[in-house]
Amino acid sequence: MKKFIAAITVAGVLLSSSPMMGQAALGDRVLKQGMQHSDVTQLKQALKASGHLKKPVSNYFNYDTKVAVMAFQKSKGLKADGIVGKQTIAKLPIHKSSNVKGVSSFNVNALVAEAKKHASVPYKWGGTTPRGFDCSGFLGYVFEQSAGVQLPRTVDAIYQKGQKVAKPAVGDLVFFETYKKGASHAGIYLGNNQFIHSSSSKGVSIASLNSSYWKTRYIGAKKVTH
Structure with missing residues (x-):
């Protein structure tokens, strides 16, 4: 039997054991290839919702994620550099299900x-x-x-x-x-x-x-x- 994914913050952000994890909100940092962070999980959920990412969601920003970001940016008239800053995040279809402590938040x-x-x-x-x-x-x-x-x-x-x-x-x-x-x-x-x-x-x-x-x-x- 599989186990539920690990702890959830008060802000509703999915966490993992990565030392880079924090409790800041999505948009507080620039995301780019090579990063591993809970913000990347939310980014990939949004990219999947918009139809730009076909691969399973994880907290690692790999090459497939960069390609998906570039396609999304191009569709929104943004600079398609694969780097996720505030302008890109502002266009993402982010919709959290809950802000209750202990409850998974997802798109x-x-x-x-x-x-x-x-x-x-x-x-x-x-x-x-x-x-x-x-x-x-x-x-x-x-x-x-x-x-x-x-x-x-x-x-x-x-x-x-x-x-x-x-x-x-x-x-x-x-x-x-x-x-x-x-x-x-x-x-x-x-x-x-x-x-x-x-x-x-x-x-x-x-x-x-x-x-x-x-x-x-x-x-x-x-x-x-x-």
Whole structure:
């Protein structure tokens, strides 16, 4: 079973064990190739959300990141030098999911875009790749690819780690009691009472919390925690 990615700051910035890590906000430093920092994680999440980065998110500014930055800068009419300063950051689609201590912060746009990209992928028991997903395999893949966050392998384990919220926000997880007592199914909340999940009958698809089936089985929503 995979473990959640390490500690989160009060400002909602994902941290790692790198000695360069700090608690400053994105934009307080210039980012360029060769750097390893939590700000790079946020940069890559935003680049992924804008469609300029295809590779998995990490906290390392590699050559692929530079190429993605240059393409983004060119699309915004900025100097395409691959160096990320305040002008470039100001144009990035940055949208944090939470500023609550202990709760993972990630780019919600990137998360939703990654999830929707796999619409119609078939359901596969034990599946964790775009060749086929089961319920928790889909969640794990989407969070790791879009936000660099590793979820536990099973729905009940994810439910135990999550922080309960009274009402879901976009990017939160919604849980259901289906074939056994307790949390046994989950999806990513999209807003307007809709969520995306990997259904055993329809594969990756969007459903409504108001449907007669899901409404009676809904047990609550949670934010992803470290």
